[in-house]
Amino acid sequence: MKVTLDRDRCQGHGRCYVLAPTVFESDDDGYGFTIDEDVSAESETAAHKGANNCPEDAILITESTT
């Protein structure tokens, strides 16, 4: 699974890195970024949680086909 965070859409609500700290992190200004775009199996639920709670729809999850 891949997760991308669109930094242009992100407005720093801070939901992703609070709810899914294994997948997202905060920069010094409080805006989010992904720690690693490739999400480990155990962090998949967390990645979805982050995406489901982003008010700006800035997080995109792509399920890998392999």
Place this chain on the structure above:
Amino acid sequence: MTDAAEDEPEIDLDGPPQPMYKFLRDNMPVMAVDHELMNGTSVALHDDVMTVLRNPDLFSSNGAAEIGQIRPLIPLEIDPPDHSKYRKLLDPLFSPRRVAELDGPARELVNNLIDEVIDDGSCNFHDKIAEPFPTTVFLRMLGLPVERVHEFIDLKDGIIRPPATNSAERVEMVKVTGAKIYAVLQEAIDERLEDRQDDFISQFLDAEVDGHRLTSDDVLDIGFLFFLAGLDTVTASLDCMFAHLAQNPEQRQRLVDTPDDIPAAIEEMLRWESPVAGLVRVATEDTELSGCPIPKGETVMVNVGSANTDERFWDDPETVDFDREINKHIAFGGGVHRCLGSHLARLELRVCIEEWHRRVPTYELKPGLTPRYTMGLRNVDNLELVW
């Protein structure tokens, strides 16, 4: 635009606003309002609200609200691209990491306030906790004298809830009050120019944007916005949340039994209550929303509370569900002007709810009491709790 429907239900303007939001969405999703105190187009659907908030070029916040200011407030009334320069300066001061440093002092403060009432078995929660707690936190941060808190609360109320009967009177009243707020801030700025302290005003005086020092007027324009935003919004949020919990004993008990659920409960109550119920923008060009024409210069009032309860967007929006899986609420707005203080607000809400429920686990509304909500910024002045 839709005319007022004839089957308009009896809606209690002081009561919970969610039924009115639903009525607006179903009957007048985009509505021209021509009222003595309010003039513009109100927008109730989630999709339209997001369109407005995410297009600051078309829906500007510059000059959208007359709240006693003499120059655009920074950063709220600054449009992109200059907006981001100021946010770059201010965002780090309000990042979750930075505001976490306030956890200890905020906890001590709220416990002192609880100490004052806990043996009484009852209190007006608005007066004793919801108003003094966030106000004191904020005055300390900004660098204004905490001992003048009541004077500042009156000034803030003079802008947000002026006792005016028409628009012209309102503008006149807020202008007079606004001048007093500028004077208070100027006094603090002048003192800090001589003698820097550990507070925001001092930091702003040394801050640079685009390689230029902020001017004294810039600091004033930031301070004016902070004064209004910092002195009312968390109060309204605490009022709404404690009114909700006092009337929903199972949810109250859940927070007592599992304090780890408090952050999720706060998010869901922010969605349902939307304590800052509306935001304003002004159209910079002729445009349309949901097929309704919006002329250039029109004030657009976005109904955040309605967007947060719109069944076209949310699953089961009428249920206050602390386990909600998908919660993209916009209680702090959205787009570039997302509430700068949102992380501070969340910290204050969490600290207050944690400490109160630890020490006063069982409480309810005073028997016979009906909470009365103010419009716009939803305070509950009569929030009498008993325990």
